[in-house]
Structures are given as C-alpha cells and as structure tokens.
Amino acid sequence: MVSNRLAALADAMTLEEQVSLLSGEDFWSLPAVDRLGIGKLRVTDGPNGARGSGSLVGGVKSAAFPVGIAIGASFDPALAREIGAAIAEEVKSKGAHVSLAPTVNIHRSVTNGRNFECYSEDPELTAALAVGYVEGLQSRKVSATIKHFAGNESEIERTTMSSEIEERSLREIYLRPFEDAVKKAGTWAVMSSYNRLNGTYTSENQWLLTDVLRKDWGFDGVVMSDWFGSHSTAETVNAGLNLEMPGPARDRGEKLVAAVEAGTVTRETIRARVLDILLLMERTGALDEKTAFEEHADDRPEHRALIRRAGAAGTVLLKNADGLLPLAETAGKIAIIGPNAKTAQIMGGGSAQLNPHYRVSPFDALADRLGADRLVYAKGCTNHRWEPVWTGDIAVDYFANATLSGDPAHAETVNDANMFWIPPFAGGKVDPHRFSARLSGTFVPDASGLHRFGMHSAGLSKLFVDGKCIIDLWDGWTRGRTFFEEGSDEVTADITLEAGKAYAVTIEFACGAAKSLGLSALRAGVSRPLGDDDIAAAAEAAATAETAIVFVGRSGEWDTEGSDLEDITLPGRQDELVAAVAKANPRTIVVLQTGGPVEMPWLDDVPAVLQAWYPGQEAGNAIADVLFGDAEPGGRLPQTFPKRFRDNPTFRQDPEIYPGLDGKVRYQEGLFIGYRHYDQQGIDPMFPFGYGLSYTDFDCGSLDLDEDETGFLARIAVTNPGVRAGSTVLQIYVGDDEASVERPVRELKGFAKIELAAGESREIIIALPPRAFAFYDTTIGAFRIEAGRFTVSAGFSATDLRTSAAIDMPEMILD
Structure with a gap:
C-alpha cells in the first residue's frame, strides 16, 4: 500500500525528476533527488553472496555461500531462509539495499551453463526454496530481486533468443517459483530476463509483466531489466518495466520525457512506475538514508559456520559400497588426487562471481585435519577450460x-x-x-x-x-x-x-x-600441459595408500553464465584418471564438483561417490566433514542424473528444441522435463531426482490422507532403524489416474527434511492443498481439478516410492 508520504513525494517531482528514477545513474545505483530529500538506492549482485560495486573479479572481499544447486540439494527451505538472512548482512556491508537474487529458472536441460545458479528441475522444490531465501533477505530489510522472469533456461544467444513456451507449461513449470515468491514471500523486486518470450522481449512483455505479475498475482514491487536487457522506451514503461539498468539511461531519460510529451506514455503511467520505486526505497530504508557510501569486508564467524554447515547439507552421497564412508580418523595414508584437490572450486562463473574472504581446498582441509604427513598428492590431469590465469x-x-x-x-x-x-x-x-x-x-x-x-x-x-x-x-x-x-x-x-x-x-x-x-x-x-606420465604417477600414488580420494569435476569456467556446456562428460582426461586410480586402489572415493550431472563410465569400478557441487568458501572443510562423518551427507539430487547425455529431456534431432534455431528455442517437451521425462519415456536414470544416501537407513510406514479445511494432510511415520543419527527427505508425489489432458505420471507436491536419532520414529505431516491436484486449463484461464481418482505416493526419491494411497477428488476451479 502506497503511503500518503510517497504519493506526495511523487506529486512534488517534476517530470524530469520522476523519469530520472526509472533508470540507473550508474552500474549499481539510482540517482538521489536531493531537492526532495530522496536518497540513493543501491543494488549488488548475488545470489551466493554480495559482490558489491567492484568488477566481476577482484574488489572488496565477501563471504562466498553455496551455489543455488547446492541449496537445491539441501531440500531445506529453512536453511535457504538462514542463508538469505546472512546474505542480507553481506549486502548491507557493501552499502547496498537490493540483492539481485535468487535465481529460480528451471533446469530444463543438463547443459545450461547457469544450472549451478538455479535450484532444481522441479518447480515445487524451487518455489519452496525461493520463498525461504526471499523471506530471509527481506526479514533484514534487504530486497530480493527474483530472476530471470522468464524462460531463460539456456545461455545460448540469450540476449536475442525467443523462448517458445505454451501457457500451460509456463504456468505449471517456469512461472511457479515466481508466483510463490510474489504470493507467499512478497518479493519486493523482480528482474526481467534477456530473452524474448513467445516473440516479445520480456522487458516489454505486457502479458508477463502486467497481466500475470501484477493483475493475476498482485505484485506491488519493482520490475527491473537485466543489465542492458531493455530495448525500447514507451514499450517497456507501458508493459510494466519500472527500471532500466544499468545507467546512465539509454532508452529513457530525455527519450522518455519526449515520449510523455508526445503522448505515447501517460503521466499516470510514469507516476505509477515511480511510486513502485519509492515504495522499494521505503521498504529498504534507502529513501531516508543519508550516510556516505562505504563497502566493508566483514568476515563473520557465524557466516563461516553457516557456509560450512550448508555445504555439508547439500552434499549428496551417490554410492557407498560396503560402507566405505564415513572414513575413520585412524585410517592410514590417504592419496589425494585430481585437479580439484588443491584448487578450491567454490562457485560458478559469471555475475555470481565474487572475491571471497578465503578458499579452503580439500587438500588443505584434510592436511589440517590429519597432518600433511598422512597424505600423498598427485594432480594427475587438468580440467581447465582456459589456461590458468597469468x-x-x-x-x-x-x-x-x-x-x-x-x-x-x-x-x-x-x-x-x-x-x-x-x-x-x-x-x-x-x-x-x-x-x-x-x-x-x-x-x-x-x-x-x-x-x-x-x-x-x-x-x-x-x-x-x-x-x-x-x-x-x-x-x-x-x-x-x-x-x-x-x-x-x-x-x-x-x-x-x-x-x-x-x-x-x-x-x-x-x-x-x-x-x-x-x-x-x-x-x-x-x-605446462600434463600427459600420460602424470596419470601414471597418480595411479602409483594411489597404490601406496590405504585409501585414494579423487577430486574431479568442473569449475566456474565451465559452469558459467553466458555459455552452455556441449556435453556432460568430465573435461579433459579426468575419466581416465579415475579409472587408473580405481584400478590401482580398490578403496577409491570420487568427489565430484560440478554444477549438474556428468556421465560416469567408471561408476561400477569405484565403491564411493560424493557430489559436492560448489559449496562456497568452506568447500574443503565441508567435504572433509562429510568424508569423516562429522556431518551427514544431507543432500538429495535436485536434478536427475542420466546415464547418457542423449537421455536428457532436450536431446532432440531438431535443433529448434535445443539449443535453438533462427532465433527461436521451442520447448516442445512441454511439462515433461526432469523426472517427468524419464517416467514418460521409460528411461532409467543413473541417479533419480530426490536420490541420496545417508550414513544410516530409513523406513516409512503406510500413508494416510486426512481432509481438512485447506485440502489434505499426508501423514506418514518415518523411522531410522540404524545405529547413528541421520537425515533424509520424505517426498510426496501426486498423479492423476484418469486425466483428460496429458499429465506427468507423478509430480512432486510436498517434501520434508527430517533428522532422526538412531532408533527414532516420527510422524511427518505434509500439507497437500487443492493446487497439488490441479492443472492449468488454458481454455478457462485457471487452475482446475478434474473429478476422478488420484494416487498419492511417498518415498525417498522419484523412483523409490515406498507407499501410496488413492483419493477421489471432486471437480474444482481454483482462484
């Protein structure tokens, strides 16, 4: 609700002053209006920290938190809320009021260069984590800017490509996280994407910015362009874009004043866009802030501890034959091998980069824990995309x-x-x-x-x-x-x-x-290029040790904004390295650090595999905590890992489906991305969505469904019959048995992160509102439940469903 004060300020401005607030003054800020005492609003890049006003490289140091896919793997909205609140403090340390985060685009393909920055292939998981993150940020009076709205699921020609997506898929998949961020978390800002959506740039797409965002969802905040992502004057303002970034103005300023004077933009529209800006400034405290701009490198102990805990919470144990993990402190000599052993891979590339306070590599963490004399090291091969920086x-x-x-x-x-x-x-x-x-x-x-x-x-x-x-x-x-x-x-x-x-x-x-x-x-x-002798030396080192740990994967050079991957094989000769080490030492553990799935031709030959993603500046410590059992491998896969690249949902013979052709990328698969695709096609993945092992076991009882005033409650007892405490994620999937339209076999509609002591059992209750049973009916423009039978299933991954119950639903049109 706009206050009388904001209305009075807007009305006291000249047209030129109003227009000045609709473009950046520079790369990171809006101009102040000194005559009326209006302060300066500043923004900073996120989402895995707060870089401040520096370059993408260097600049004031900042805390580096786990990347989006690692938070997605946690399946823990409460943790996302903690991280959001901590990053709000980082934003304040950089003298800013707005974080350009979170990134909630969906993992449509396995090769999107920015998958690392996004949470998941599933819209419900993404939405729940987005709500937590936004609530955390805004609880400290720092605005979230949920992005990129919408259809930015690839980095190929992203500034011009048109994402061709029919409305049902938009409403059920790609817009879902944005909808909950607006309706549940009350996000104060949204960033439009670079791409076109069904032929129109999102920054001037009235259906998207006004009809859906403002009218359908009730958004009352600011829509800003991605940097240099607006391309017109009257069209963007009339469509609902408040803010052209960065500054100085390109298509606004004098051009927008002229558009008002020519009648192509009304003064009422300008006033409405300015009121949104003023409201954002009031919400964040920027409106009355008069302190001098300063940036600080605040290395907070509580942030260090949170990053370390969150890194372990997102680490996924993919394989653990014969209980090789966790390792005992008394283990003998350990061979530390691979290109990611002494290099701390803590984040992806692009605008999410920052200058961290420090980086803890796996080797440093293990040397600190065990002593360097217990370790033998060999690099084996390289995995860089570009030559290591001079x-x-x-x-x-x-x-x-x-x-x-x-x-x-x-x-x-x-x-x-x-x-x-x-x-x-x-x-x-x-x-x-x-x-x-x-x-x-x-x-x-x-x-x-x-x-x-x-x-x-x-x-x-x-x-x-x-x-x-x-x-x-x-x-x-x-x-x-x-x-x-x-x-x-x-x-x-x-x-x-x-x-x-x-x-x-x-x-x-x-x-x-x-x-x-x-x-x-x-x-x-x-x-200096490495070769056969270096792989042989690594195998020799492994043979001298009781246990070998191979640290392989990618880096922010590969997983980066602005460039998709060409396939999902490990770069360079890493597959050869793993195979050679596994042959030399049967107690070989592979620690993967990537922003998404990789093919694993050596999987049958190694007893243990951990997926550690890019877990932030405490990377090595978080990985060591999991390796030695100080922390549970708390992660579950937020993206399906296919056995082969060709099994993924966007692998098609038609290039218009992916990576795009003649300026269009056609989302032909519709709703069938992620695990929905594997179910539909009858393809067994290497590791399914929601999968992850613990250091203990979990069972669940029968599923009961109780109706209440808001929908249904799924009740199920989960038990830890093991001898140590552990965590798991209970997942609830819903399928429509008799649908008149094409629907996935099952869809995730609820989940709960659970920690249980050894021998403990607890009843878990997960709400299933009417929306959990609905599809978007484009013929009536609303979500609709068809009368008929639905199957509700519960378990520990998309393919590990232990129990189910049937329910008959009446016809229902949802608001």
Whole structure:
C-alpha cells in the first residue's frame, strides 16, 4: 500500500525528476533527488553472496555461500531462509539495499551453463526454496530481486533468443517459483530476463509483466531489466518495466520525457512506475538514508559456520559400497588426487562471481585435519577450460584512445591478467567505450619444456612473449562463447620455455565495437600441459595408500553464465584418471564438483561417490566433514542424473528444441522435463531426482490422507532403524489416474527434511492443498481439478516410492 508520504513525494517531482528514477545513474545505483530529500538506492549482485560495486573479479572481499544447486540439494527451505538472512548482512556491508537474487529458472536441460545458479528441475522444490531465501533477505530489510522472469533456461544467444513456451507449461513449470515468491514471500523486486518470450522481449512483455505479475498475482514491487536487457522506451514503461539498468539511461531519460510529451506514455503511467520505486526505497530504508557510501569486508564467524554447515547439507552421497564412508580418523595414508584437490572450486562463473574472504581446498582441509604427513598428492590431469590465469605484478597502462598512442592517461598494478572493466575504472580518466591498455610483466616457469599460453577477449588483443606476438586476437578477432557471449573463444599457442628464466609478457588491448552488453574484458593464462606420465604417477600414488580420494569435476569456467556446456562428460582426461586410480586402489572415493550431472563410465569400478557441487568458501572443510562423518551427507539430487547425455529431456534431432534455431528455442517437451521425462519415456536414470544416501537407513510406514479445511494432510511415520543419527527427505508425489489432458505420471507436491536419532520414529505431516491436484486449463484461464481418482505416493526419491494411497477428488476451479 502506497503511503500518503510517497504519493506526495511523487506529486512534488517534476517530470524530469520522476523519469530520472526509472533508470540507473550508474552500474549499481539510482540517482538521489536531493531537492526532495530522496536518497540513493543501491543494488549488488548475488545470489551466493554480495559482490558489491567492484568488477566481476577482484574488489572488496565477501563471504562466498553455496551455489543455488547446492541449496537445491539441501531440500531445506529453512536453511535457504538462514542463508538469505546472512546474505542480507553481506549486502548491507557493501552499502547496498537490493540483492539481485535468487535465481529460480528451471533446469530444463543438463547443459545450461547457469544450472549451478538455479535450484532444481522441479518447480515445487524451487518455489519452496525461493520463498525461504526471499523471506530471509527481506526479514533484514534487504530486497530480493527474483530472476530471470522468464524462460531463460539456456545461455545460448540469450540476449536475442525467443523462448517458445505454451501457457500451460509456463504456468505449471517456469512461472511457479515466481508466483510463490510474489504470493507467499512478497518479493519486493523482480528482474526481467534477456530473452524474448513467445516473440516479445520480456522487458516489454505486457502479458508477463502486467497481466500475470501484477493483475493475476498482485505484485506491488519493482520490475527491473537485466543489465542492458531493455530495448525500447514507451514499450517497456507501458508493459510494466519500472527500471532500466544499468545507467546512465539509454532508452529513457530525455527519450522518455519526449515520449510523455508526445503522448505515447501517460503521466499516470510514469507516476505509477515511480511510486513502485519509492515504495522499494521505503521498504529498504534507502529513501531516508543519508550516510556516505562505504563497502566493508566483514568476515563473520557465524557466516563461516553457516557456509560450512550448508555445504555439508547439500552434499549428496551417490554410492557407498560396503560402507566405505564415513572414513575413520585412524585410517592410514590417504592419496589425494585430481585437479580439484588443491584448487578450491567454490562457485560458478559469471555475475555470481565474487572475491571471497578465503578458499579452503580439500587438500588443505584434510592436511589440517590429519597432518600433511598422512597424505600423498598427485594432480594427475587438468580440467581447465582456459589456461590458468597469468599471475604476478602486472603493470597496466591505460590510454584515452583505441590505438595505445601517446602518454598513458592512467597507470596501475594488478595481480593477474583477468580484467573485466566495469565503469568507472582507470581513475575515470578514459572513456569506457573508447580506450586501450597495455599489460606488462614477467612469467618464470618452474619446469622446463612445452608451455601453453591462452587468451580470450571482449575487445581486440595481442599477446607477446619476449617481444614476439604469439596470439593475435586483433586482426582475426571473432565472437565466441566467453564473457557472456561478448568475447572470443580462447586462442592458444605453445612455446618451449626454460625453468627459472624470466620471460617478458606483454598484452595489448583495445575496446571493440559495442555489442549487446558493450563489455570490455580479457583473460590470459599459461600452464605446462600434463600427459600420460602424470596419470601414471597418480595411479602409483594411489597404490601406496590405504585409501585414494579423487577430486574431479568442473569449475566456474565451465559452469558459467553466458555459455552452455556441449556435453556432460568430465573435461579433459579426468575419466581416465579415475579409472587408473580405481584400478590401482580398490578403496577409491570420487568427489565430484560440478554444477549438474556428468556421465560416469567408471561408476561400477569405484565403491564411493560424493557430489559436492560448489559449496562456497568452506568447500574443503565441508567435504572433509562429510568424508569423516562429522556431518551427514544431507543432500538429495535436485536434478536427475542420466546415464547418457542423449537421455536428457532436450536431446532432440531438431535443433529448434535445443539449443535453438533462427532465433527461436521451442520447448516442445512441454511439462515433461526432469523426472517427468524419464517416467514418460521409460528411461532409467543413473541417479533419480530426490536420490541420496545417508550414513544410516530409513523406513516409512503406510500413508494416510486426512481432509481438512485447506485440502489434505499426508501423514506418514518415518523411522531410522540404524545405529547413528541421520537425515533424509520424505517426498510426496501426486498423479492423476484418469486425466483428460496429458499429465506427468507423478509430480512432486510436498517434501520434508527430517533428522532422526538412531532408533527414532516420527510422524511427518505434509500439507497437500487443492493446487497439488490441479492443472492449468488454458481454455478457462485457471487452475482446475478434474473429478476422478488420484494416487498419492511417498518415498525417498522419484523412483523409490515406498507407499501410496488413492483419493477421489471432486471437480474444482481454483482462484
């Protein structure tokens, strides 16, 4: 409800002042209106922390929380609420009022580069976690910005692609989390997606932003564009987009004033959009905030503890033959092997990146726990997508032209060649759309032999070693799949180097022609390629140990915004590495860190597998806690793991279904994504949705359904007959036995995270409201229950259903 004060402020503004609040002033903030005492609203990226106003790399340090899919694996809305509340404190430490989070798009495919940032393939699980996260954030007067609204389930040509989705699938699957975020959590902000929805950009889609969001759901907050994701003036404002981001204004400002004067946008519409902005400022305290902008790196002990606990809560035990896990503290020598052993893979890539307070690798955590003398280490192989970034004292000279001419306008020193230029930079002394830069430093190899340099850039670039150009992305630059599809693919060059010798490395860069996002960035790296001898050495190390733990997977280079995966095989030679280690040591444990499923050709040959995702800055400690049983492997799969890439729902011969063709991606599978697809097609997955093992066992009794005034209550006793405490997730699925329309065999409609002591039994009650039995009837524009029989099933995964009950439902049209 808009207060009299906000109405008076809106009416006291000139048209120009009103319009000024409908665009960003800069990358992260709205302008203040000093004449009326209106403060400045600031936003910051999320969702696994709060980066602040810095670049995607570097900047003020922040706490790195588990990524979305790890929270999804927890199946724990209460934990999501805790994380949201903690991240609200992080947002405040960065002087901001709005978090650009959570990300709730659905796992339609297994290759979406941003699946790591999203919760699940299931809309009900995603919705419940979103509600918890939003409530946590907003309980501390920090606004959530639930995103990306809607149909952004792929990173391929996402700024122009039209997601072709029929309304029933939208209402039942892709809009579900947004609906609950509005109706149940009362989110204060929504971010429109880059893509078109059924032909119209979401930022100017009136059906989506006004008819559904505001009229159907009663949303009273702010809709902002994704960064550079609005493309018009009158169309976006009239459709319901409050805020064009980032600033300065591109299609608003003077253009919007002119549109009002020309009559294509009414003053009443401008006033309504401004009132939403003022309400958001009032809700977050920004309206009256007069303190100077400051950012702090608050490394809080309570956040450390929460991140560590949440990391374990999302870790999924996929296999545990003969009870190999948990390991005993008295275990003998342990071989620590793999490319993710000494590298802490804590987050995915893209706008969710931040500069963490610290990173705990698995090796460091295990060395701290057991002592380094108990460990033997071998890397075995690499898994990088791009050459490891060149680090050192690197001098950067900036030029106020695109030709590196004249004297530098600004000079600074950086620690690595990973540059992402967000204005203002270079002391504000260059035009961010017309500048050049020269990076200069040295590289000293620690071993002689072949080395590989690599570079990619959003802009023109060249790399020189001792004055010789070995990579040319200046004359031959072409657009690829890096830097949000604004950069080239990596180009590499091999060169033989001598250990201990300092080589002069120089990079020349000039910003290129503006594209969709107008980015300027580059990344350069170098490494010594590994080969057969390194895999053999890893196997030898494993043979000398009692137990071998292989840390494999991907990283934020692969699981990243702006680029989908090409398949779900482990990158590089990691499958060979696992096979070699398993052959050398029968007590081999594989710890996976990925943002989604991978094929596992070695699965039958290893006794234990853990899926640890990207669990935040406490990664190594959280993994160690699970390995040694200090914490339960509390996670259950929020996404089905297929046996083969071709088994997944979007693997089709028709490229328009995925990855898209001629600017369209057609959601032909409709409702049948995730476990619904595997049920429909009769395909056995490698690991089903909701699956996960515990360090104890669980049983459940018969299912009883009791009717109450709000629907039905599912009652079921769950027992832990084991000798140690543990946790599980009870899952309730509903299927319509006699539907007149095509419906999935079963759909998740309720769940509960349960912790039970050894020998404990407890009755679990899960509400099933009428919506749990309904489908969206496009002929009447409402959710509808058809009269007939429904089967309600309970169990511990989509394929492990232990008990069921039938219920007859009457015809019902839902509001």
